[in-house]
Amino acid sequence: MLAVLETRTIFGGETEAARVIFYLLALATLLLFFWGIYRRIRVYRVGRRPAGWRWLRRATKYDIPDVTARPGVSKSAAVIAANRSITKVKKPVGLAHLLVFWGFIGLFLATSILSLDYDILGNASRIVTGHTYSFFRGPFYLGYNAVFDLAGLLAIIGSVMLALRRWFSREPQLDYTRAEIPEGGYSRSKIVLGDQVFMVGLLLILVTGLLIQGLRIDGEGFPSFERWTWLGWLIGKMFASFGVGAASARSAHAWLWWVHVGSALAFIAYLPFSKALHILSAPTNLVVSDPANIRRLPAPPEGAAGYATFADFTPKELLAFDSCTKCGRCHYVCPARTAGAPLSPRDFILDLRQWSDRNNQIPLFLDSEDRPTPSGPLAGNGPLAGTVIKERTLWSCTTCMACVEICPVGVEHVPTIVQLRRSLVDRGEMDPTLQSALQNISTQGNSFGKSARMRARWTKGLDIPIPDARKEPVEYLWFLGDFASFDERLVEISRTLAKVLNSAGVSFGILYEDERNAGNDVRRVGEEGLFEMLVESNMRAFEKADFTRIVTTDPHSLNTLRNEYPAFGLDKEVLHYSELLAGLVYRGKVELKPLGRRVTYHDPCYLGRYNRVFDAPRAVIGASGCELLEMPRNRTNSFCCGAGGGRIWMDDSFLEERPSVNRIREAASLGVEYFVVACPKDYAMFSDAVKTAGLEESMKVVDIVELFSEALIGADLVEA
Amino acid sequence: MKIVVAMRQLADLVEELEVNADGTDIDRDFVKFVSNEWDEAALEEALCHKDDGDAEITVVALDEPDVDQTLYTALAKGADRAVKLTGHDPEGWIRTGDRAAILASWLERDDFDLVLTGVQAADDLDGQLAGVLAERLGVRHAAVVVGFHDADSAVQVEQELGGGTVAVSSLELPAVLGIQAARQTPRYASITRIRQAQQTQTIQEVEISAGGSLGGTVRKISPPKKRGGAEMLEGSASEVAERIAELIRSKGLARS
Numbered sequence: 013m014l015a016v017l018e019t020r021t022i023f024g025g026e027t028e029a030a031r032v033i034f035y036l037l038a039l040a041t042l043l044l045f046f047w048g049i050y051r052r053i054r055v056y057r058v059g060r061r062p063a064g065w066r067w068l069r070r071a072t073k074y075d076i077p078d079v080t081a082r083p084g085v086s087k088s089a090a091v092i093a094a095n096r097s098i099t100k101v102k103k104p105v106g107l108a109h110l111l112v113f114w115g116f117i118g119l120f121l122a123t124s125i126l127s128l129d130y131d132i133l134g135n136a137s138r139i140v141t142g143h144t145y146s147f148f149r150g151p152f153y154l155g156y157n158a159v160f161d162l163a164g165l166l167a168i169i170g171s172v173m174l175a176l177r178r179w180f181s182r183e184p185q186l187d188y189t190r191a192e193i194p195e196g197g198y199s200r201s202k203i204v205l206g207d208q209v210f211m212v213g214l215l216l217i218l219v220t221g222l223l224i225q226g227l228r229i230d231g232e233g234f235p236s237f238e239r240w241t242w243l244g245w246l247i248g249k250m251f252a253s254f255g256v257g258a259a260s261a262r263s264a265h266a267w268l269w270w271v272h273v274g275s276a277l278a279f280i281a282y283l284p285f286s287k288a289l290h291i292l293s294a295p296t297n298l299v300v301s302d303p304a305n306i307r308r309l310p311a312p313p314e315g316a317a318g319y320a321t322f323a324d325f326t327p328k329e330l331l332a333f334d335s336c337t338k339c340g341r342c343h344y345v346c347p348a349r350t351a352g353a354p355l356s357p358r359d360f361i362l363d364l365r366q367w368s369d370r371n372n373q374i375p376l377f378l379d380s381e382d383r384p385t386p387s388g389p390l391a392g393n394g395p396l397a398g399t400v401i402k403e404r405t406l407w408s409c410t411t412c413m414a415c416v417e418i419c420p421v422g423v424e425h426v427p428t429i430v431q432l433r434r435s436l437v438d439r440g441e442m443d444p445t446l447q448s449a450l451q452n453i454s455t456q457g458n459s460f461g462k463s464a465r466m467r468a469r470w471t472k473g474l475d476i477p478i479p480d481a482r483k484e485p486v487e488y489l490w491f492l493g494d495f496a497s498f499d500e501r502l503v504e505i506s507r508t509l510a511k512v513l514n515s516a517g518v519s520f521g522i523l524y525e526d527e528r529n530a531g532n533d534v535r536r537v538g539e540e541g542l543f544e545m546l547v548e549s550n551m552r553a554f555e556k557a558d559f560t561r562i563v564t565t566d567p568h569s570l571n572t573l574r575n576e577y578p579a580f581g582l583d584k585e586v587l588h589y590s591e592l593l594a595g596l597v598y599r600g601k602v603e604l605k606p607l608g609r610r611v612t613y614h615d616p617c618y619l620g621r622y623n624r625v626f627d628a629p630r631a632v633i634g635a636s637g638c639e640l641l642e643m644p645r646n647r648t649n650s651f652c653c654g655a656g657g658g659r660i661w662m663d664d665s666f667l668e669e670r671p672s673v674n675r676i677r678e679a680a681s682l683g684v685e686y687f688v689v690a691c692p693k694d695y696a697m698f699s700d701a702v703k704t705a706g707l708e709e710s711m712k713v714v715d716i717v718e719l720f721s722e723a724l725i726g727a728d729l730v731e732a
Numbered sequence: 733m734k735i736v737v738a739m740r741q742l743a744d745l746v747e748e749l750e751v752n753a754d755g756t757d758i759d760r761d762f763v764k765f766v767s768n769e770w771d772e773a774a775l776e777e778a779l780c781h782k783d784d785g786d787a788e789i790t791v792v793a794l795d796e797p798d799v800d801q802t803l804y805t806a807l808a809k810g811a812d813r814a815v816k817l818t819g820h821d822p823e824g825w826i827r828t829g830d831r832a833a834i835l836a837s838w839l840e841r842d843d844f845d846l847v848l849t850g851v852q853a854a855d856d857l858d859g860q861l862a863g864v865l866a867e868r869l870g871v872r873h874a875a876v877v878v879g880f881h882d883a884d885s886a887v888q889v890e891q892e893l894g895g896g897t898v899a900v901s902s903l904e905l906p907a908v909l910g911i912q913a914a915r916q917t918p919r920y921a922s923i924t925r926i927r928q929a930q931q932t933q934t935i936q937e938v939e940i941s942a943g944g945s946l947g948g949t950v951r952k953i954s955p956p957k958k959r960g961g962a963e964m965l966e967g968s969a970s971e972v973a974e975r976i977a978e979l980i981r982s983k984g985l986a987r988s
Contacts, residue, residue, distance in 0.1 A: 317924055440920040447920045454923065455744065455766055463747045465762065541923025 019149040020228065020238040022130050032061035034273060039275040048152020048284025049113040049292070052334060055372045060313055060329035071170035080304035080575055092295045101341065101649070106172035109495075112214070115167025116291075122160040157241035161225075165243055168218045175211050185340030192354035192405050196385035203338065210287045213279050220272035226251055227268065230261035286629040287379055290337045294421040297335035300328050306413055307575040307622055309427055312540055317704030318434025320607075322371050322394055329428055333365035335421040342415035342425065347652040348408040350575040351646055352668030357415035357425045360401060363389040364428070367400045393635030395439075397432040403441060406433050408673070411536045411657030412617040417648055421550030426536075442537075448537055449661035457528035457549065459661060460498040464713075470496075476514045481521030481557040488513075488520040488592065489559035489584075491573065493566030494529050495692035501699060502692045506565065509589060509717045512724060514598050520563070525552035530564075532572035532618070537658035547580045554582065561585040564594050567619035567691045568656065572625065590690045593720050594628040597635040602722035612684045614638055614675065614698070615650035616691035629690045632716045636723040641682045644677075651675050660693060672701035680707055687713045733787045733882055735778045736842070738835055738849040739771040739806070749955070756867060756950045757825045760878040765797040767805075770850025776914035777879070778848055779810050785882070788812050790842070794810035794834055795822040800935060808921040819939040823826070823952075829864060830857045834940050836868035844906055851876050851910035862910030873905045875910040935944060 023031055035638040083091070091097055097335055099106025104636045129148040137145040139440040148156070178186065188200040226247025229238045234252075239245050251261060282290060313324045341453055342357035362381070367389035369376055383390050389400050398404060406429055415425045436442060442450075471478045481489045490513075496506045513520050547639035561584050564570040596602045613633055619625045626647050634642050645651045654664065654671035664670055676698060677689050687702070689695050698713045743749060743763040752759045774930040782786040790813040795801050799822075803814040817838055820826065826834075839847065854871075859875055866873030878898065879890040891899045892912055895973040965972045980986045 317922065437920070437922050438925065440922070444917055444921060447917070450920065455764060456746065461746055463764070465743070465747070539922060541925070541927055545923055 018151075018235075018240075019146075019153050020232070022148075030270075032124070034489050037274070041281045044281035045492060046282060048281075051372070051374055052284060052289070055368065055374070056327035056330045058323060059325050059330050060323060061652070064557060066230055068235050075125060080307050082302055082304065083217070085299065088299045092298055096300065096710065097422065100420075101418065102174070102484070106179065108170045108177070111166045111170025112169075112174065114163075115163045118160055118163025118215075119167060119218075122163065124158065125156065126276060128138045131228070132598075154237060156523065157238075157244070161241055161243035164222055165219060168215075171211070172215050175215060178207060181184035181387075181694060183340075183344075185344040187340070187426040187472065188338070190359050191204070191343070191346075191349045191356035192359065192402055194383060194387045196383060196387060196633045199382045202380055202382060206287055207338075209282075209378060212448070213275060213282075216275045217272065217279060220268055220275065221246055221488060224265055224272055225353075227256075227261045227265040230256060231258050231265055233258050240707060247645050260540075267320065282377075285375060285377060285379075287337060289334055290421065293331055293335040297328075297331050301424060304575070305424050306416050306426050307571060309430055309535055309576070309577070312431065312434050316435075317438030318397070318436070318538060320435050321432040325368075325428075327586050328367060329424075332421075332423040332428075333361055333368055336361045336365065336423060337421065338362065339420060340566075341418045341420065342423075345414040345649070345651075347410055347412055347414065347654055347671035347674075350651075350669075350674060351664075352669050353404075353666075354402065355405045357423075360405065360425060360429065361423055363401060366397075374637075378553035396434045398441070401432055403436060407443065408659075409661060410652045410654055411533075412652030412660045413621045414617075414649075414652065417621050422462070428496070430536055430538055433536075434540060435538075437538040444663040446537065446658060446661045447665060449658075450534070450542060452531050453534060454542055457495065457500060457546070458494045462496060462498055464528075465498050465525045465708070467492075467527055468522060470506050471510070472508055476511060478510055479519075479521035480524055481559050482523065482526065482553075484521065485558035486519050486521035487560045488518060488563045488587075489554070489557055489561070489568055490520050490522050491527060491530065491562055491564045491566075492522065493564065493569045493692060494694060496565040497527070497630065499692065499696055502695055505692070505695065505715045505717060508715075508721045509565065512593070512717060513722050516601050517722065518592070518596070521559070523553045523557060524554065526673075528553070530566070530569035530572050532568040533577075533656065533658045533660070534594040535572065535576070536656070536659075544672070547577060551577070551580055551582065553583075561587060563587045563589055565589055565692055567616040568693070573624050588623075588625055588628070589676070589691070590619070590629040590632055590716055594631040594635075597631060600725055603636065607719065607723050609638045609686055609719075610684045611638045611686040611688050611714075612639060612643050612679045612682055613646075613688045613690075613716075614643070614653070614694060615647055616680070616689070616694055617652050619654055619690060620650050621648055629688075629716050633688060633719055636719040636720060638686070638688075641684055643678050643682065645678065651678070653694050653701075655697050660697075670701060670704065672697040673704050676701040676705045676707060676711070680705070680711060685711060686719075687711055688716055688719065689713060690716045733781070733785050733845045734843060735781065735789050735846045736839065736847045737771070737775045737778050737789060737791045737806070737811070737904055738816060738847060738865070739775065739791055739793040739799075739802055740768045740831070740850070740853050740856075740861075740957070741784055741799050741802060742768050742854050750954055751955060755952050755954070757953065760797070760823060765799075767802040768850050768853040770852055770911060772850075772918045773914040774840070774848040774850050774909075774911035774919040775809070775811070776916065777911055779919065780915055781882075784887075790815060790844075792817065792835065792838065794820065794831060796826070796828055797822070801926075803935050804926050804929045804933070805921050807933050808925040809914060809919055814933070814935045817935055817940050818936050819941055828860045832868055834863035835865055837940050838867055838938055839865075846880075846906065847908040848911050849908070851890075851912045859910055864910050866908035869908065873908040873909070874901070874907065877909045877910045878911075878913050880909060893932055917941045930940050 051247050095106055095110040098109050117543060126148065129146050133146050134146055135511060137143060172410060188203055190198060191415060222243060225241065225244030229241060231252045232238070234248060256264070274636055283291065312318050319325065336358070338358060340358055346355065346357050366380055370389065386392060391399050392401070396616040397403070402522035409426065409429045412428050413426060418424070448461070449459045453459050454464065456464045458464065458467065479486055492506060498504050518681065528546050528549040530550065537545035562573055562587065564573060567588060570586060570588050573582065597604070611633060613629060629642060650670055651674065678685065687698055689698060695713060702708055702711055702713055742765065743760065743767045744759060747763045747910045749763065750759045766864050775791065778787065778789050779821060782789055789811040791803055791811045792815040795816055795818045799816060803816060817834055820834065847865065849865070851862065853861070862875055863873050868975070872889055876892050877889055878892050881888040883902065886902045886904050887907060889901055889903055889909065891901070893899050896948050965975050
């Protein structure tokens with residue numbers, strides 16, 4: 013035992029009545045907090061649970077342990093602990109959040125330890141032994157103060173950084189303007205106010221906490237052991253230097269303590285009804301989010317075509333609504349929003365949240381949108397897909413996954429959008445051009461409305477035979493997809509790939525007229541029945557053929573064959589042709605002549621973000637002796653061409669600037685002559701975009717296999 | 733109102749049609765069959781009437797390749813009953829006269845107010861089906877119909893005339909209408925709905941002993957003769973522009 017007892021009284025100078033009031037307030041706070049949390053959890057419990065409680069964490073590992081493999085719980089925890097999902101872009105913002113995150117965890121621990129000592133151990137020991145025990149003294153007390161003062165300082169630094177950004181930054185993601193402007197207008201001023209209340213509230217709690225610490229030490233006449241409470245000591249000294257004596261410090265402490273305690277209690281009570289809820293919901297959502305969900309879309313609810321009612325949502329989706337912090341990253345990266353379409357992934361989630369809260373009578377003081385005339389999520393009735401979320405909003409999505417990739421709290425927007433699209437398809441509400449594409453696919457198996465028998469017509473005029481995988485065993489079954497088979501501009505590239513594979517001695521074959529549209533985009537449009545029909549046709553065709561693995565030209569086909577077909581019985585490895593070409597280079601099967609060009613490369617969404625194939629196409633470009641200049645938005649942050657998710661079958665004339673044109677301008681700023689693609693749809697989209705942007709003279713769109721082929725046999729580039 | 737929609741299957745025109753060995757028909761072995769687009773419009777117009785009020789829709793078709801798909805799709809879209817008429821060669825070419833005879837002998841037994849069918853089809857470009865059918869049934873007929881309204885025991889019919897003029901006339905029921913267009917593009921039936929219809933609804937099959945044929949026999953059909961293709965204009969932009977202007981003037985497409 014030390015000579016001086018290093019401790020402090022817990023309630024410094026407050027009257028007995030004040031203590032009673034504090035405990036009553038604390039009780040009321042906790043009741044309000046847990047009632048609020050209970051209300052929210054009750055909402056999640058309503059959700060549709062596809063497999064009991066298994067949705068919490070998928071237990072079984074999937075056959076192909078690649079892009080759909082789920083991180084272990086410890087890895088998820090590490091991501092949360094390091095705030096990695098926040099720091100992956102905008103490092104300073106992520107760092108500021110990390111400081112607040114750990115600072116507040118520290119302060120929460122500090123309060124919990126104090127409560128454990130004073131309220132639990134103290135009371136329990138007094139009742140049992142008649143003597144009040146406490147460990148809040150001596151070296152523990154000194155270390156406690158030293159450590160948790162640091163936590164307080166970190167939290168303050170982080171909060172000030174974030175507050176300054178919120179107040180002064182003009183970043184577009186902090187702008188709450190909607191992408192879809194409702195008739196009759198709207199106001200999001202309460203959402204803005206909610207942000208300010210949250211932020212200023214945190215600062216108030218932190219600053220008053222430190223000030224009362226300083227006042228207490230000043231009021232106690234600076235006992236020397238309180239030097240361990242270094243921050244409080246400094247603040248106390250500051251007060252003293254301003255001439256605040258011990259007595260006035262004690263009286264200031266008495267009322268400032270109430271400000272601190274009052275704001276802390278109010279914050280806790282307010283938490284379930286505000287943006288602060290993400291403190292609990294976001295980490296939970298990160299743990300239950302599943303990378304397989306977007307790559308292997310969940311089936312529609314049992315007995316329903318798509319989402320129509322509140323009960324169709326899974327607890328995971330409902331939790332995701334409550335996790336959104338409106339950080340706006342998805343809003344910023346979304347190609348639909350960038351192009352001027354009425355879709356913002358942020359608004360989509362916020363609208364669904366507001367609709368859900370209204371449905372469940374959860375009071376929202378702030379953090380909600382107002383509309384003079386009730387519409388959208390505020391409309392009393394009307395279908396979920398169509399009224400709550402507008403049809404044209406749902407149809408704007410290219411399913412490019414940029415929103416899911418960038419979301420720091422693990423929201424999976426795209427699967428929910430598809431579930432809502434499914435009910436539109438069920439009601440037959442869609443673009444006429446989309447309808448005819450679906451009808452073509454349903455009758456002839458391709459979106460071009462050409463006869464299924466014409467699928468292999470591109471092989472005519474080739475002086476090499478293309479083996480029929482249904483008639484002879486091959487190593488690679490080449491699955492072309494609709495564009496590479498039917499589009500006039502692309503069949504030439506298909507022929508080039510055939511020649512390259514032939515001259516490299518690769519054993520390959522095709523399915524001829526038995527190949528059908530793989531169904532990736534059909535599924536993402538929301539036409540689940542047609543998708544299943546296509547899978548059945550293709551699986552029958554695969555059964556007729558003898559092959560070891562599949563190679564696709566189209567990244568969209570790659571995604572569904574690799575990630576979705578296994579559920580229907582496909583057990584073959586699926587590669588993209590860029591992987592096959594890179595393999596030829598690595599295994600020394602080919603010798604390439606350096607081309608010495610300056611090029612840039614566009615990562616296709618379904619190859620890059622979805623299936624994490626970033627390096628193979630770059631290896632092909634490098635092996636062709638081209639200098640690769642990366643666009644600012646590359647790899648996981650690649651910018652969609654605008655064709656995915658069935659958008660290629662819909663009208664895009666209403667867009668202010670097509671995403672493909674936006675992308676071509678980005679490439680043009682690098683001063684490269686060649687825009688290299690590895691996706692047939694990209695070739696079609698960007699060939700058009702080059703013309704729209706008036707860059708035909710200075711930029712050529714080329715496929716990686718054209719580069720490869722030219723480096724291999726000195727063939728001329730096909731004009732884009 | 734009881735509406736019967738008569739639908740036909742036709743070779744999908746996206747296929748490369750070939751003439752068979754005898755030269756009397758197209759080669760039907762490897763072509764895909766789809767429903768006639770004007771019949772789809774007739775069905776859509778019937779469905780719109782059902783949406784507006786009380787109409788009971790029966791779709792009827794002769795047994796032809798992939799006809800079940802068409803009938804189930806109609807059921808999925810909201811038709812109440814589907815009937816398939818058998819008793820003829822389903823693989824062969826059913827001439828319009830025979831088709832009318834088969835339909836008429838079934839319709840004579842069935843109760844209907846209105847029969848709708850497409851105004852024409854790829855193998856009935858002169859649009860005879862509706863007229864011949866009405867004659868066989870001894871009821872009234874109107875062709876190139878773009879809309880109709882219920883009016884007690886009669887129906888008000890809108891017909892398209894030349895130059896976009898629309899004539900409105902009144903027909904006593906029952907009647908047969910050849911539909912040119914529906915008020916909206918035919919609706920989409922999702923595959924899931926079609927599959928549901930296949931599982932929950934049945935197509936009623938009725939055997940009809942073929943009526944006497946009206947038409948002659950086909951002696952020869954032949955693919956269209958290839959004529960000169962497109963002319964590519966070459967030269968500088970101003971030369972090409974001048975040539976285009978000259979062509980437009982010479983065809984009388986522009987004044988002055």
